Amino acid sequence: MTPVPEPSDSNVALRASATRVVAGLLCAALLGGCGALRSYRSEMDQVIERTAGGDVSGAISVLEKNNASGDKDLLFHMELGELKRLANDFAGSFESFRKADAEVLAWEAAVKLDPTRAVGQTGSFLLNDRVRTYEGFDYEKVLITTRMAMDHLALGDWDKARIEIKRTHEREALIAEVRAREYQRLREEAAGKSAQVSFREINGYPVESIATPEANALRNGYQNALSHYLAGFVYEALGEPGLAAPGYRTAIELRPGESALDEALAGLDARTGAPDDTVCDTLFVIETGAIPGRQSRSFSLPIPIPAYGAFTFVQVSFPVLPAAPMGYQAPDIQIGGVDRLPTAHILDLDAMARRALQDDMPGIMLRAFVRSATKAVAQYQIQRQMAQQRNRDDGLGAVIALLALQIGGAVVEQADERGWRTLPSQVTIARARLPRGSHPVSVRSDSGSTRFDVNLTGSHALVSIRLLRGHAFVAPPGMPGGNPTPELPSSESAGEPGNAGMYAHVRVIDLPSSPRSWRTLQ
């Protein structure tokens, strides 16, 4: 029987040191709540899976189960608001977005006082970015009020939609101001440093997944053409061409080359100058897919240890995104089975998510390097000890200490995967001046297809369509003046058996409880 070597003093010290680091990390993780170890991506994958199967109420249950604590955050309210929109519970959706908006208003108030503040972010230097207070990406902040406006439009309250539209461009202006100041500060700070951190320097990082041509072509990470076009449309519907024009103009600047956007501005005077009482100016907003979610991936990085004049490799996690999809094919929308409407690809949220990660990476890397410094010193000391003990029999303790350090560190070292996941990936619009009355509408896209009837009664209407992995959700048009389309849609023309095999098959029906409640059935 081989005698087990007695642990030497140095081994005991090493194991104690490693144990302290690992125990410290785990204790901090517990103190920081389960946020540090929670995988938002896997939680939301389940929610999206259920939604794509048409089980929105099941998706809401999963979301609520995963956020059972009383203290709900911005992310929860955004996801719930979006899911309730899909369930055509627009009042409930608005209420959730209102709570999300309250969080963003608090952020606005704080950032006005101190743009460089770091409240609730300290834990990210000790544990990981998952314990950071989630403040939302800039494009998410802008989309909250846009969604609130769309909820009001679905309920037929165009005046209240106007309030949210106005708040959207005011918020956008504030974000622009904050980011300009931040950029200036970073530029001044960078002037005194010789080296810049870039995700391109991380060996093995999928650079091409976030530095896509579409993401690089965006003017910034917060402006979107949909919000501005919608502003133009609402102001125009309410007889305010002076405010509608900048909405269309900004949308054109953000998505140049889309002729359907150019036409909205070019025809503004003609439309407002000679209103036609027989037609309904109808805007179809077609949303497809789901925005890509961030995923934590571990990378081996060389971390310098100035005290020893050396460096060691440490496992550090960074968020990555799945590879960008192949070229987007705009949906095809037809009225009455014959008239194909011209479309404009107005919002690429896939690119915005990639751009947001691109913009976030310097900060993420900086925090990761700070976190890794402590681990790197402990790891280097153990490795050095191991090298010295290589020719002796008492190296087992150092091996155990190193393993404990690496396993403990790997458990805690996880990248932040949070983000508003129920958003669509792409948004296309189509606009037509249609005779008032009932019209069969068919939409086909890579994400699924649908047929439904709309009954247009007012001067303007917004019809929202969401296609997600073969399932369709349709929101009804509401006309300016406070009432949704009063007549029931025809369900006979939709859902013809002959089309069932080709694509997802949707009938739009009216629920007896409320004339405002519509829903889709598969």
Add this chain to the structure above:
Amino acid sequence: MTRTSSFHIARIASLLSLAAAVALAGCGGPKTRYGDAGSVETVTNQFGSTDLQMLAEQMTQSMLQAPVIASGNLPIVTTQEVKNKTSEYIDTRAITNRMRSSLQKSGRVRFAVDQAEMQKQLDELNRQQGEQYDQDKSVQQGRMVGAGYRVTGEITSIVKETKNVKDVYYQLFMSLTNIQTGIEEWSETKDIRKTTER
């Protein structure tokens, strides 16, 4: 109690009072107060309240000098949309509303209902023709007075931005046209330049 301990207690009490005062001042949160609506606002370089007030005031003063108004004939005017050719959400109706009220107060101009308000005017006119109303006291149809002149205009902007400077130039053009003859009786251009250095 000795003199020394009394001194310590007094010192501790005053320190606590000071700390409490500092804490209360720090926890006060945002304060709201009323300000002068006419004071100069330079929070950002976007179109703001001072720009609106300045342009409306300058335009009104210039318009009152136009011979067709200065002659005292009390012309009837209607306001048309001031076209917004900028990329900023400038409520141009707020400019014309402010001008309209100043011109009315001058007592030298009367305003006929404009296109934006026409539907509401017709709705009320028609409502009073209903059988619920005493027709002897209701307004009669066919008595509306058309304007002799129309006010129109447009606002444009030029934005230039470098790393350190943002320069915004606004130009408001307005004109008064005789609807019968098509003759432009008055026009004016007012400019604003705002430069922000970071």
